[in-house]
Amino acid sequence: MIDDKYLTLLHGELDGVNSPQESAKLNAYLAAHPEAQRLLAELRGMSNLLGEVKPVEPPAHLQHAVMNTIAQRRAARAADQGRFTTFKNWLSEIFEPKFAFSFAGGLAVGVLLFALALQTMKDKVNENAKLFGTIGAPQTEEREQSRTIAHEIARGEIKWRHEEDQLVAEIDLAATEPFDLVVLFEASALRCKEVAVIDGEELPNTVLQQGRLQLLHAGERSYRIVFQSNQSTGAGARVQFQRNGAAFLDEVISFEKH
């Protein structure tokens, strides 16, 4: 059993923080206590072993991803502030007593219309779900499914398929303006394992957070995104094309096992 006082000196020696007097005191103790010698040798050996473990390089896109997210959040905050000011001005105008009754009436009609639209949309979605067994892309007999994109800003194709327990999405895009390509997925069911530009270019600014993959798309590029599936039945994801945080295209892709 090594005395606590000497145990502190022993670790201090290992960390190189002992004074010459402390080292001398420890050496005298070590000379008479082989178990302390043995412990110091073991700790030195372990420390050397830990020193052999080299740091792992962080992903090359980490810094870009951080700075990109910061810039986006700042832009979104500025936009929110602008909207809030407009809204505040509008409210102060609306709440002039002479407009109060018409505002209340308009609000009530608006809520009613919104509820009706929501119900109709739900019915339609349920109908689709009954027909296809899932909400999203229709199932086909083939393993690979695809969806053509024809939008004034972006054209191309999204293909997706199962490869054993991996889910692979390939997205070919030609865009007239840059936009954010966002893939939203269930983090509990899917783990994003790989994102790559197929023709070998460097990956543009990319952010991967829990259940969300976002990259800045410009020009013509094809992407390959690989997910590891934690579920035996399949899972779903949404592909969105966004500009200034608003989606101008939203596709649901479902990875069903056939």
Add this chain to the structure above:
Amino acid sequence: MPERDDALLVQRCLQGEDAAFGILVQRYQTAVFNVALRMLKDRYEAEEVAQQVFIKAYEKLATFDERFKFFSWIYRMAVNTALNSAKRSRRFIALEAGQEAASPGLTPHENYEEAETGENVQRALMSMKPDYRAVIILKHFEGLSYQEIGETLELPEKTVKSRLFTARQMLKDALLKQGYRFHD
């Protein structure tokens, strides 16, 4: 003098110069990523944690107390965010083979040995409680002093020492179980 330099970069960033924060990210990304990786074992989670840490640091930069070191502050966020992430997911996925970058200048055999050592050490680390794992990571992988570990983990130096000594004993035992021998 990197500490003074860090403080200057923080000042510049607070005055609206985002590029200054970019320099801080570049300077600490390897450390933050490795702390998260050693705490969590999973490369993807570590990447997420590293991103969260820097974004949180940017957003809370105005609250940074300049009496302390920037790196202690960022390390503290890295350890805490990694601990929260571990609690949330409660899963530790093994580093997949070949994910750790091979060291340049080594033969394939040396690279293999180095990767194997890394995996064995990581396995031993994961067998320890996170509080003990954190002190080992900060001391042996990041080279922090007792005082710096204390600042990072907000612990008195005395507690750091006793925790480190216990952690070393635990790690040594875990490695001995794997068949490592550290003396003649």
